[in-house]
Amino acid sequence: MALLEMKDVRGGYGDTDILQGVSLTVGAREIVVIVGPNGAGKSTAMKAVFGLLEVRGGSVVFDGEDITGWAPHRIVRRGICYVPQVDNVFREMTVHENFEMGAFLRRGELSAAFDRVYGLFPDLKAKRRNLAGDLSGGQRQMVAMGRALMLSPKLLLLDEPTAGLSPKYMEQIFRIARDVRDAGVSILLVEQHAKQALAFCDRGYVLATGANRHQGTGGALLADR
Numbered sequence: 001m002a003l004l005e006m007k008d009v010r011g012g013y014g015d016t017d018i019l020q021g022v023s024l025t026v027g028a029r030e031i032v033v034i035v036g037p038n039g040a041g042k043s044t045a046m047k048a049v050f051g052l053l054e055v056r057g058g059s060v061v062f063d064g065e066d067i068t069g070w071a072p073h074r075i076v077r078r079g080i081c082y083v084p085q086v087d088n089v090f091r092e093m094t095v096h097e098n099f100e101m102g103a104f105l106r107r108g109e110l111s112a113a114f115d116r117v118y119g120l121f122p123d124l125k126a127k128r129r130n131l132a133g134d135l136s137g138g139q140r141q142m143v144a145m146g147r148a149l150m151l152s153p154k155l156l157l158l159d160e161p162t163a164g165l166s167p168k169y170m171e172q173i174f175r176i177a178r179d180v181r182d183a184g185v186s187i188l189l190v191e192q193h194a195k196q197a198l199a200f201c202d203r204g205y206v207l208a209t210g211a212n213r214h215q216g217t218g219g220a221l222l223a224d225r
C-alpha cells in the first residue's frame with residue numbers, strides 16, 4: 001500500500017477548479033517529483049495534500065487514513081510536513097532557534113531530533129548560532145527543510161526547493177533529499193528544473209492543466225520527452 005494516494009482529486013480556489021483529476025502515489029522511502037509547465041497546478045496539487053485547498057472531488061489517503069478535508073494542523077500531527085515555496089525561515093532567529101520552532105508541536109526531549117537534523121545538515125551545525133537571515137539562499141532552504149524534519153514526518157512536501165538556487169546548491173539539496181529518504185522519510189516535491197529533478201528522483205509525474213498526463217521512473221520520463 002502506498003504511503004500517500006491522491007485519487008482523481010479535483011478542486012481549486014473560489015469557483016474555479018484548478019485540479020481536474022490528479023492521481024498520484026508516493027511509496028515508503030520514495031522520492032516522487034511533479035514536473036510540468038508553469039501554471040499546470042503543481043503547487044496546487046501539493047496544497048491539496050496539506051489541506052490548503054478545497055477538495056471538491058476525489059480523495060487523499062495517507063498511511064491508510066482518508067485525510068481529505070482535514071485542516072493542516074491535524075495533517076502535521078498525522079505525519080506530513082510542508083515546506084512552501086516562499087522563503088519562509090525566521091530570519092531574526094538563529095538556525096538553532098528555527099529548528100526549535102519547528103519542534104514546537106513535539107513533546108519531550110528534543111536532543112535526538114536535533115542530532116538527526118544536524119546529522120543531515122552538517123554545514124548548518126557549524127552555523128547553528130548564526131542568524132538565518134545572514135545565510136545564503138541555499139542554506140536558508142536547508143534551514144526550512146531541517147525545521148520541517150524536526151517533527152519527524154513520514155512524508156515531506158517540498159514546493160520548488162531549488163528555486164533561485166545555483167546548480168551547486170541544487171545538487172546539494174537533491175543529495176540531502178536522498179539522505180532524508182534513506183533515513184526513512186518519503187518526499188514529494190515540485191520542480192521547475194525538470195531534467196535535473198527527473199534524473200534524481202525515484203519516480204515522477206508530469207502535470208498539465210490540472211491533471212497528470214504521464215508517470216514513470218525519472219529515466220523513462222526523460223527518454224520520453
Ligand code: ADP
Pocket residue numbers: 035036037038192193194195196206214221222224225
Ligand atoms: P528544464 O527546465 O529542465 O530545462 P525543459 O525546459 O526541457 O526542462 O522542459 C520543458 C517543459 O516540459 C517543462 O515545463 C517540464 O516540466 C515539462 N516536461 C518535463 N518532462 C516532461 C515529459 N516527460 N513530458 C512532458 N512534459 C515534460
Ligand code: ADP
Pocket residue numbers: 013018036037038039040041042043044045190
Ligand atoms: P504551478 O505550480 O504548476 O506553476 P500553480 O498550482 O501555482 O501552478 O497554479 C495553477 C493555477 O492556479 C494558475 O492558473 C494560478 O494562477 C492559479 N492559482 C494559484 N494560486 C491561486 C490562488 N491562491 N488563488 C487563485 N488562483 C490561484
